[in-house]
Amino acid sequence: MKSFSYQSTKDKVRIFWDNRPIMTLSGQKxxxxxxxxxxxxxxxxxxxxxxxxxxxxxxxxRMAKNHRRNR
Structure with a gap:
């Protein structure tokens, strides 16, 4: 199952999880x-x-563990 993806531009890389942006790398990284x-x-x-x-x-x-449906 492919959850993560990335898009590279001129000097940056955007990382997505389920098509939502979660991180941007720039420069040497x-x-x-x-x-x-x-x-x-x-x-x-x-x-x-x-x-x-x-x-x-x-x-x-952690948040889900404390939700009332999971107690």
């Missing part, structure tokens, strides 16, 4: 990302994007 991403297959690319975004989903998981 964008160049490093593009160099790594060009040799990866789809599964490896998804893993790289997930690692790059770091703790992106953890905040939502």
């Amino acid at each position: 964008a160049a490093d990302f593009l160099a790594k991403a060009e040799d990866l297959d789809e599964a490896e690319l998804q893993l790289l994007l997930a690692k790059l975004t770091g703790q992106f989903k953890h905040g939502n998981e």
Whole structure:
């Protein structure tokens, strides 16, 4: 399942999750990302994007755990 995607521009890379922008890389970080991403297959690319975004989903998981439907 493809959740992450990215769009590269002249000097930036925008990272999306389910078509929602979550992060923008610029400068050297964008160049490093593009160099790594060009040799990866789809599964490896998804893993790289997930690692790059770091703790992106953890905040939502904590909030959901405390929701009354999950108690």
